[in-house]
Amino acid sequence: MKALRNLFDKMRPTFSEGGKLHMFRSLYEGFESFLFVDPIQAKRGTHIHDCIDSKRLMTFVIIALMPALLFGMYNVGYQHYQHINETVGFAGMFLYGLGAVLPKIVVSYVVGLGIEFTVAQWKHEEIQEGFLVTGMIIPMIIPVTTPLWILALATAFSVIFAKEVFGGTGYNIFNVALITRAFLFFSYPQAMTGDKVWVSNTILGTDGISCATPLAEPAKTNLIDAVTGLIPGCIGETSVIAIAIGAIFLIATNVASWKTMLSVFIGGALVAFLYNNVCPDTNAAAQIPWYEHLCLGGFCFGAVFMATDPVTSARTETGKYIYGFLIGVIAITVRVLGGYAEGMMLAILVMNMFAPLIDFFVVDKNIKQRMSRAKTTK
Amino acid sequence: MSTLFSKENKEAFTKPLNLDNPIAVQVLGICSSLAVTSQLKPALVMGISVAIITAFSNLVISLIRNTIPNRVRIIVQLVVVAALVTIVSMFLKAYLYDVSVQLSVYVGLIITNCILMGRLEAFAMNHTPWASFLDGLGNGFGYAIILAIVGAIREILGAGSILGFQILPQGLYDAGYMNNGMMVMPAMALILLGCVIWVHRSINKEEKK
Numbered sequence: 001m002k003a004l005r006n007l008f009d010k011m012r013p014t015f016s017e018g019g020k021l022h023m024f025r026s027l028y029e030g031f032e033s034f035l036f037v038d039p040i041q042a043k044r045g046t047h048i049h050d051c052i053d054s055k056r057l058m059t060f061v062i063i064a065l066m067p068a069l070l071f072g073m074y075n076v077g078y079q080h081y082q083h084i085n086e087t088v089g090f091a092g093m094f095l096y097g098l099g100a101v102l103p104k105i106v107v108s109y110v111v112g113l114g115i116e117f118t119v120a121q122w123k124h125e126e127i128q129e130g131f132l133v134t135g136m137i138i139p140m141i142i143p144v145t146t147p148l149w150i151l152a153l154a155t156a157f158s159v160i161f162a163k164e165v166f167g168g169t170g171y172n173i174f175n176v177a178l179i180t181r182a183f184l185f186f187s188y189p190q191a192m193t194g195d196k197v198w199v200s201n202t203i204l205g206t207d208g209i210s211c212a213t214p215l216a217e218p219a220k221t222n223l224i225d226a227v228t229g230l231i232p233g234c235i236g237e238t239s240v241i242a243i244a245i246g247a248i249f250l251i252a253t254n255v256a257s258w259k260t261m262l263s264v265f266i267g268g269a270l271v272a273f274l275y276n277n278v279c280p281d282t283n284a285a286a287q288i289p290w291y292e293h294l295c296l297g298g299f300c301f302g303a304v305f306m307a308t309d310p311v312t313s314a315r316t317e318t319g320k321y322i323y324g325f326l327i328g329v330i331a332i333t334v335r336v337l338g339g340y341a342e343g344m345m346l347a348i349l350v351m352n353m354f355a356p357l358i359d360f361f362v363v364d365k366n367i368k369q370r371m372s373r374a375k376t377t378k
Numbered sequence: 379m380s381t382l383f384s385k386e387n388k389e390a391f392t393k394p395l396n397l398d399n400p401i402a403v404q405v406l407g408i409c410s411s412l413a414v415t416s417q418l419k420p421a422l423v424m425g426i427s428v429a430i431i432t433a434f435s436n437l438v439i440s441l442i443r444n445t446i447p448n449r450v451r452i453i454v455q456l457v458v459v460a461a462l463v464t465i466v467s468m469f470l471k472a473y474l475y476d477v478s479v480q481l482s483v484y485v486g487l488i489i490t491n492c493i494l495m496g497r498l499e500a501f502a503m504n505h506t507p508w509a510s511f512l513d514g515l516g517n518g519f520g521y522a523i524i525l526a527i528v529g530a531i532r533e534i535l536g537a538g539s540i541l542g543f544q545i546l547p548q549g550l551y552d553a554g555y556m557n558n559g560m561m562v563m564p565a566m567a568l569i570l571l572g573c574v575i576w577v578h579r580s581i582n583k584e585e586k587k
Contacts, residue, residue: 147554161569187560 008032027117030127054169058132060255064246065136065305071242072235073097076144079199079232100200101235104139107148111155112138119164130169130176130311131159137177137305140236141298141345142184143197150191154183174352175312178345185345193341198232226295237301247304256308259317260324264303267328268294275336285336293332302331302344312352316362323358327351382508390501390509391516400517401524401571402578406492410484411525412567418541420480421529422522423470427485429518431462432494436502436514438462443503455498456489463488493517528570536561 008028015028077093077100088096112131120127138155162179163172185192225231229239237243250256272290279286293299307313307327314323327347334343400406407428415421438458439446446454467485470478478485488494497517502510533539535558538546546555560566 149554150556183560186563186565187558188556189559191556 004035008035027121027127030117030120030129055129055132057255058129060253061133061250061305062136064249064255065133065140065236067242067245068236068239068301069101069136069140071229071239072140072237073101075229075238076100076200076235078230083199100144101139103148104142104146104151104235105136107152108138108155109135111152112159115156115159115164116168119168125168128169130163134159134176134180137236138180141177141181141234141301143192144200144235145197146184146191150184150188154180154187157183170311172311174349175306175309178306178349178352181345182349223292223295226292231296234298234301237298240295240300243300243304250304250308256304256310257313257320259320260308260313261303263321263324264307264328264331265294267325268299268303268332269328271329271332272336275332279336283336285341293335297335297342298344299331302348303327306344306348307351312355314355314358314362316359319355319358319362322362323351323355326354387509387512390505390513394513394516394520395523396520397582399520399524399578400493400496401521402575404493404496405575406496407521408568408571410487410491411521411528411571412564414481414484415525415529415532415567416536416562416564417480417533418526418529420477421525423474423477424481424484425518425522425525427466427470428488428491428493428521429515431459431466431488432497432518432521433511433514435459435462435494436497436510437507439498439502440505440507440510446503451503452495455495459494459498460489493521524571524574527574528567531570532561532567 011028074090074094074097076097077088077095078097080096081088081093109131112135116131117127119125135155138151142151158176158179162174162176163169166172191197226238227240229242231238247256247261251258251261269290272288272293275283275286276288276290281287288296303324307324314320327344330347330350331343334340334346338346340346394400398404401408401411410424410428414424435455435458439455442454463486466488467478470481470485497514501513505513530540533541534545538544538551538557558566
């Protein structure tokens, strides 16, 4: 640690104003404040300083994502060997998954951070750390067979058009990772849906094995597999247990709001229960029991990691209940009545759009209440 | 002859092509430019149709501008535009049937195109016929240029072709390249249009100030 610190101190003049590598200043500052505490400190006056800045917050989310990611890697290998009828040990499966998933993480980070660093340098701003979490989530919400060039294109698109044009980290209306997925979903439907994309045939994932997804053929799935996560699906979304570990960590460290998470599940459960009893037998998606609905597809992952994104979700405490509840409602409704098999992505994007409106009415109601109270006491 | 191509008249034609472009600067006629630009051919046909209609409706209105009662001028303008649109629509149906099917209602909807009414009100009502004609032509072509750019980008990325001819080689597809399905959707047209306006404004930043 000390050596690293010395290295950074030695390198500082090269990157500061007039130095040889001044054009990479933002890169240097970005890494320095990622590894250490920000060197720029207030010199005068009294300040209460908390080490939990947004970089540390993001680091917590990354840690919370780890169980789902590691399990996802294992599951990629498990599904592969399951479908080619071979038996390999745990390590073999995991290594296979690591080989398939790691390139995606690298591509997502290189493209996304590259654009962020360029923009920061160009606008003479500090590096924003928002891509840290986004870059980890993107590989987890796509099928394992997604070609890397498509992933790079989609990441570039969403970082530029969903984030930088709105003003960078903290100003985006929509969840950047979900925009990446939406871009892939609408641009390259043949690579994102269907029965050939969920299980990879080769290590780089360029080729798929045909297999039905649980949401398309619910009868073939049993609940135990859906909870442990040994089902085909996007890389990080399958295991309820791994996501639950992440959720507990996020709630315990106070990083994500339990109100949003809880209300997503309540909304989804209520509506799914309703459809169970109302819809005719011919609608296969409506016949999935409500508790299975919550375990399948990207419902859990979306509820825990995407709906709770502090930038795009509702910010008022009451608003979080409404926001989460409606996400659950829309997600299940799209699954049952809509044309797509999975509705979580669309539900969260739609509610991202309405989050400011929800906040506005919650605040407005509060102001009115207090006004009327002030009048009556007068 | 010299008065025909005086500086003002030339400007009436050239300005809307670039510095006062109806789409990129005035931000008019957006809806149709999103709807018809999924391929280059309908975009070009649409652009040329609009150019002809703006030019001639400007000309006609400018000719009768002194006889139009001020209180009913919008109705008169609409009648002229509607007549021209009907002529163009019939012409397209007779000679370019495929494209007219592709354009469907959007040819008829040229009547409601903001560029037309905007030019009639802002220019033709108080300028001479020749200047008005040039202005209409300029605005129409300014619209057509942007349509052609967006249409070309959408067609090459969405279908790999230009004007229906395959441009991207089969080898590229064999190597794993795929057409971008979102390019065919109007949502992407809006984003592309935004990029065109972005590029246009950053090029013309100096001159605007």
